[in-house]
Amino acid sequence: MFSAFANPARFMAFSAGAAPALFVGALILFATGIPWALFYSPADYQMGDTARIMYVHVPAAWWSMGVYAFMTGASFVSLVWRHVLADVAARAAAPVGAVFAAICLITGSLWGAPTWGTWWEWDGRMTSMLVLFITYLGYLALWAAVEDEEKAARLAAILCLVGAINLPIVKFSVDWWSTLHQPASIMRSGGSAIHPEMLGPLLTMAGAYLLLFGALTLMNMRSAIHRRRVENARLRGAQA
Amino acid sequence: MIEGGWEYIWPAYAVALGGLTVLTVVVLARLLAWSRQARDLDRPK
Numbered sequence: 001m002f003s004a005f006a007n008p009a010r011f012m013a014f015s016a017g018a019a020p021a022l023f024v025g026a027l028i029l030f031a032t033g034i035p036w037a038l039f040y041s042p043a044d045y046q047m048g049d050t051a052r053i054m055y056v057h058v059p060a061a062w063w064s065m066g067v068y069a070f071m072t073g074a075s076f077v078s079l080v081w082r083h084v085l086a087d088v089a090a091r092a093a094a095p096v097g098a099v100f101a102a103i104c105l106i107t108g109s110l111w112g113a114p115t116w117g118t119w120w121e122w123d124g125r126m127t128s129m130l131v132l133f134i135t136y137l138g139y140l141a142l143w144a145a146v147e148d149e150e151k152a153a154r155l156a157a158i159l160c161l162v163g164a165i166n167l168p169i170v171k172f173s174v175d176w177w178s179t180l181h182q183p184a185s186i187m188r189s190g191g192s193a194i195h196p197e198m199l200g201p202l203l204t205m206a207g208a209y210l211l212l213f214g215a216l217t218l219m220n221m222r223s224a225i226h227r228r229r230v231e232n233a234r235l236r237g238a239q240a
Numbered sequence: 241m242i243e244g245g246w247e248y249i250w251p252a253y254a255v256a257l258g259g260l261t262v263l264t265v266v267v268l269a270r271l272l273a274w275s276r277q278a279r280d281l282d283r284p285k
Contacts, residue, residue, distance in 0.1 A: 030257075038253070043241070050245035056256035099263045103256045110252040114245045212260060219271045226274035233281050 006084055008225050015218040022215035029208035036201040044198075051198075053111040058186075059206040060104040063213055064132060065167055067097030071139075072164040075157035085221065087153035090160060091143055092220030096213050098136035105133060116180055124173030125181035132170055135163040149228075 037055035044051035071090040078086035108126065109119045120126065139159055146152035174183045185193045192199060 034253070034257075038249075046241060048242040048245055050242055050248055052249050053252040056253055060256065095267075096263065099259050103259050106255045107252040110248045110255070114242055114248050212264070216264065216267045219267050223267075223271045223274045226271075226278040230274065230277045230281065 008085065011085055012222065012225060015222055019215050019218040019222065022211045022218065026208050026211035026215055029204055029211060033201055033204035033208050037205060041201045042195065042197050047115050050111060050114050053107055054198075055201050055205045057104060057107040057111055058202060059209040060100045060107065061129070062206060063209045064097055064100035064104050064129075064136075065170055066210075067093050067100060067213060068132060068136070068160075068164065068167060071097065071160050072167075075160040078153060079157045079161075087157060088221050088224045089217065090157065091153075092224060093213070093217045094136055094140050094143075095220070096216050098133065098140065100209065100213075101129065101133035101136055105129060112180075118180075121180045123179040123181060124177040125170065125179050128166055128170040128173050131166050132163075135159075135166060139163070 033055065037052055041052065041055075043049045071093050074086045074090035074093070077083045078090065105126075108129075112121070113119050139156055142156050142159055143152050146155060171184075173179060174181055186199075186202075194202070
């Protein structure tokens with residue numbers, strides 16, 4: 001699987017069809033999920049309509065962690081097997097994950113204000129999610145700061161692997177510490193505690209975020225491959 | 241049960257969908273710019 005995409009030409013042929021297909025899939029799921037979430041799902045018996053923020057907040061939270069896990073895997077493959085596209089994939093995913101983390105933090109704050117009476121609390125879940133967002137920014141800043149791309153890839157991969165320590169902290173913070181944030185209600189032992197009428201739009205929106213992540217990451221990877229090719233040609237032109 | 245709350249719901253959706261839209265536009269613009277430059281390399285000079 002990994003070696004099949006070690007050839008950039010093969011990857012470009014694959015992604016030319018896959019990126020638009022994933023993008024169209026994301027648009028269809030958003031077009032279904034947003035009206036379902038806003039107008040056709042039931043209000044929560046305690047939080048009322050404010051629970052509708054869940055449909056944009058929770059997928060952003062899930063996939064900000066999922067994207068980071070993907071980057072961790074790609075960074076590991078890049079460091080161990082020197083796969084030519086692994087560092088490209090990790091770097092391409094990072095801005096998407098950073099935006100997901102920012103959306104999670106801002107929508108969480110907008111949800112916290114009416115339900116908890118506060119926009120922010122330094123509890124385990126919120127603080128560890130903020131650390132994840134800052135790690136994304138640090139990862140992107142490192143890539144931008146180091147001119148030698150091979151060195152930047154190595155340093156960024158190490159930073160990514162170190163930052164992965166935060167993932168279980170984000171996930172289990174609500175179990176380890178007494179937090180204002182509610183405990184997991186879907187991905188938990190004993191099964192989902194969410195009402196099935198709310199689960200449908202939530203999973204639809206989660207699918208939309210996932211497909212958008214796939215489309216944008218493939219597009220970013222294509223940009224990076226084009227850019228490397230153009231810069232190499234310019235370098236050869238300057239040397240000639 | 242908390243009543244209302246739409247003054248928080250609309251901004252949350254605006255932030256989420258606005259953020260994803262801006263990200264998509266930036267990614268697409270970068271891809272178009274670099275693919276145009278890469279295509280120029282293949283043109284006979």
